Amino acid sequence: MNRGPASNPFLLDGLLAAACAAVVLPGFLGDGTPVWLAALLALCSAVPLTVRRRMPLAALAATTTVFLVALLWRGEPGPGIVCLLVALYSAAVAAPRSRALVTGTVTAIVVPVFALVVTGRHFLDTGNLGLIAVLGAVTAVGDATRNRRAYVRAIQDRALRAEQTREVEARRRVAEERLRLARDLHDIVAHSITVINFQAGAAVHLLRRQPDAAEAAIEHVITASRSTLAELGTMLTVLRQPGGEPLPLEPMPVLDRLDDLLDGFRAAGLVIDMERDGEVSALGPAVSMAGYRIVQESLTNALKYASPRTARVRLSCSGDRLRITVVNPVAGGRAPRGSSAPAAAPSPASWGTGRGLLGLRERAASVGGSLEVEEGTEEFSVDAFLPTLRTEP
Missing domain, CATH: 3.30.565.10 (Histidine kinase-like ATPase, C-terminal domain)
Structure with a gap:
């Protein structure tokens, strides 16, 4: 069976890295940077995103390093911020919560401080505060996404366990019902065969000397046989009925019917x-x-x-x-x-x-x-x- 891109996360990460490289490349070319250097910076910014699921913290460290190098080269934040934000979001989603929060906080502090040192701007500069806000917001969004995914997984796990519990309970009820039917079949057959056996023996014993009594015994055999067949037929009909639809059944054998017995x-x-x-x-x-x-x-x-x-x-x-x-x-x-x-x-x-x-x-x-x-x-x-x-x- 053919597998599309949506079923292969590594292929999706490769396509995302290529798209990010295509987005940041014009930004590096726009300030007169040589084509080879712009292409190198774009590739170095985007390639770490191919491992953002398997090694999220390593991908974040690589993109952050490239962003800082480009910042030092150009003297101001460049287009590599796009790759940095994607890597930061991925780390907040994939890494353990404590590590993700620590990494996001460190990134939100180190990058703006390094930008202040390179650009010489004031700490309260609009661009610097905006950079801090964007980095913090991306970290928060990633953490919220990770929490929601964990919540969904927990719900799915509970649903799976509940389904398994229902299946176990259903199997237990089926086993109990089979045992009940086996007991009922034993009672029906044992009682009826015993009655038929004795009445048939009595009929043979009385056939020549008391034909009227023998005829009465044979009538009892016929009655017992008919009753047994009817009860067994009802039970088998219930077992064969599809969909569990209710059927008109004979009254249950309870103590109220003891006189008939x-x-x-x-x-x-x-x-x-x-x-x-x-x-x-x-x-x-x-x-x-x-x-x-x-x-x-x-x-x-x-x-x-x-x-x-x-x-x-x-x-x-x-x-x-x-x-x-x-x-x-x-x-x-x-x-x-x-x-x-x-x-x-x-x-x-x-x-x-x-x-x-x-x-x-x-x-x-x-x-x-x-x-x-x-x-x-x-x-x-x-x-x-x-x-x-x-x-x-």
């Missing part, structure tokens, strides 16, 4: 004793959803491993804490009367040390709560403690 488990053959103490409808959505998933996963465990296939669920909401307790038997025994699902070997430990328990603990911790599991010789219990916060973080 319990009915599904009861239809699958799990006898549930439900107790409520306190009002849970005013809970924040995150806490309520976490509580729903904890009950769902615990009852899924009970449906798999409880023998007899029963469970006790208790919700106690008081003060600033919601306690969720789910207890199921683990000792041997026959399935309760009315259960259509076949008996399963009790194996709560295989769930208690697996990902199901880990997911429950993460859900409780995500809303600032905790979860305890106790496995006795006859009962397996899940005890969750969640804060009753009304505003979620």
Whole structure:
């Protein structure tokens, strides 16, 4: 790709030096100075400007020296003042502030004093005061320009850091959302597959002897499959939706819908004793959803491993804490009367040390709560403690 002059600062400095040389050359020729000497003075005044960015103080010292030599030769300030002012401005912009101010002050003193000595004018002469004013003004303008550039750079740096912070925050939120979706998918699939498995087993078991009961079990399989597909389809639709546009979604799985969840488990053959103490409808959505998933996963465990296939669920909401307790038997025994699902070997430990328990603990911790599991010789219990916060973080 071709690069223009604006993208090459050294080329720009070379062009500036050439322009300054062209400007001061006629001034040196105007008083009868030989052409070769005028050209030499013009070049010596302008050439240091080619390094005004890399070595601003050296460029200022060189142009000042040439200006003083020309002043001594001609007996009065000459056109080289143009190059001196450019070098002084560059030093005030590029050099560190303390050095720039010291250099500008020294230049504003030395040059007028040297001019006084050479010309013999009075200190308060208009030309001398004008020279001091011009040198001081150029130094001030250069310092102001440097301050403004530093301010702009600081704003750009802050904007860049803010953008990077936003990107990090966005990545963190994406990771959290992926974890939440993974938990929801686990809960949906684990619950539904467990219900379908037991109902299908019951249907096979009852097909010949009790066809009506087998047909009812198959109906439960169809219902559970349809519900699972609908919930998974909603989740995948949200993930595929471009631009983050809102979609009409199914109600969130919260504790207000707990009765529907319990009915599904009861239809699958799990006898549930439900107790409520306190009002849970005013809970924040995150806490309520976490509580729903904890009950769902615990009852899924009970449906798999409880023998007899029963469970006790208790919700106690008081003060600033919601306690969720789910207890199921683990000792041997026959399935309760009315259960259509076949008996399963009790194996709560295989769930208690697996990902199901880990997911429950993460859900409780995500809303600032905790979860305890106790496995006795006859009962397996899940005890969750969640804060009753009304505003979620």
